[in-house]
Amino acid sequence: MKTFTIIGTGLIGGSVARDIRKTGTDAHLIGVEQNADHAARALELQLVDAVLPLSEAVAQADVVLLAIPVTAIQQLLPQLLDLVPPQAVVIDFGSTKSLLCEAVKDHPKRAQFVAAHPIAGTENSGPEAALEGLYQGKMNIICEKEKSSEFALEVALELFDLLGLKTVFMQAEEHDKHVAYISHLSHVSSFLLGLTVLDVEKDEKNIFMLAGSGFASTVRLAKSSPDMWAPIFEQNAFFLSHALEEYIKHLQKFQECLQQKDTAQLYEMMRQANQIRPVLDGITQGASAK
Template identity: 45%
Template sequence: MKNIFLIGTGLIGGSILKDLRNHYPESTLYGIDKNPEHALKAKSNKIIDHVAQIEDVKDAQLVIVSIPVDVALKVLPQVLDLVNEEALVIDVGSTKEAICKSVEEHKNRRQFLAAHPIAGTEFSGPDAAIHDLFKNKTMIVCEVEKTAFKLQESAIALFEKLKMRVRYMTPAAHDKHIAYVSHLSHISSFMLGKTVIQEEVNERDIFDLAGSGFESTVRLAKSSPAMWTPIFAQNKEHVLASLDGYIENLSRFRESVKNNDHNAIFKDMEQTNRIKTILKGIENGK
């Protein structure tokens, strides 16, 4: 693989290139970013070898599109317009249905693979990129049957080098499930942080009294609003459904506290303790 291009030199794309550099030492890595400072930082951090422009993808063997999902709707068709017939184009955004629809009629649709790595941190930008971010994580792949078989094989080989498990879903199923297990957790974190900031006007009290539980719960509130606002907008239907269920549970819990229904509180928490077993299975790779 001679020329690898990354569009969007942040956490996810940068971490992919950090690992791919070790597996494809003969490759030249190019970065494209609307923020010139990010592109230059990616070069100084040795994530990429050269800063490039969108027109340069005509020489690519692999293009990884790792940008906010609303921007991807515009950029992805442009990339498919420009690439040569041997190139593989992979999008790694957190929503899939709108992105797949944006290129469903494109003449080069078979050169595109829709993917979403279930990995990340609360940080963003080129400085956030790290090695082994994807080790033992899941890569969701959508509409694989619409990608040319030879390019499917190239993509799977790439994911294996990143030590990822691959799971196949329809775009609609992906967006529904991810709304509950990812998008809702980010909203919860943001709104918990907002509530505490509103009610605890003395920042020193937050600093002194916040324990590890609070810190871990609001960790995702450090995430980039520029990335997450388009995700919530693009996955509106499923985000609203997940919020409805969450708000219903919060309201029921509030009523239990209000009515001194300690038995209901205990049962809610006891039933939810089952999450420990589920997450333990994930940690063990099951």
């Protein structure tokens, strides 16, 4: 029987627990959870069999999964590798990778660690947000695989297979740069669309009355947890700031055309943006995102 220690029993860690349970894998699931309400809820929902203090939970583990905010991963990871038994494998599910890899690059147990990022989630958080099948068919990025031992990679890939993830490999900096544009910028655009509309429409009844499915879809990510996202933005500030600059430039160009009544140019920009359709259709067909 394998023991999985899941640090952080919210949306990300809790969903992994649900899938391990579902597949009937003979597993003992231990949670580590600072938030007492979340700990109680994770036990009630039977996401984990026990909630234990970190050192005790790690001492028993075959696999340790880090599913906490990325700044917390960065701080905890070196100490965790110090604690971890020689045959255990540590996997993180953080949305940034450079600083996490940097934090343990000279650690004597670096080979026991696999840096991963499954591209999956929802706008909800906490143990109650945990979903069976959250990872099914989604993409997963492993960074700096050459620094993980073959054994650690095997153990990690076994878990990723169980979750239904499709894994590709990338260097950490390359990963952070691309996710800044494709994932993190989407979140910023949505957070600030929500904030702008709330700031301007003091009477929320108007939002209620005039919002259609388009607004709901575009602003969905504005409901995401700041506890999870503030650390991601902080860690990926360099690339995200570049992405934001590009986005703002595009918006300013659009605004200029609008003010100059240059509808032909507006039309052309929208026509080009339409090219996202075949790319997204490819994504849907490839089932990397739903």
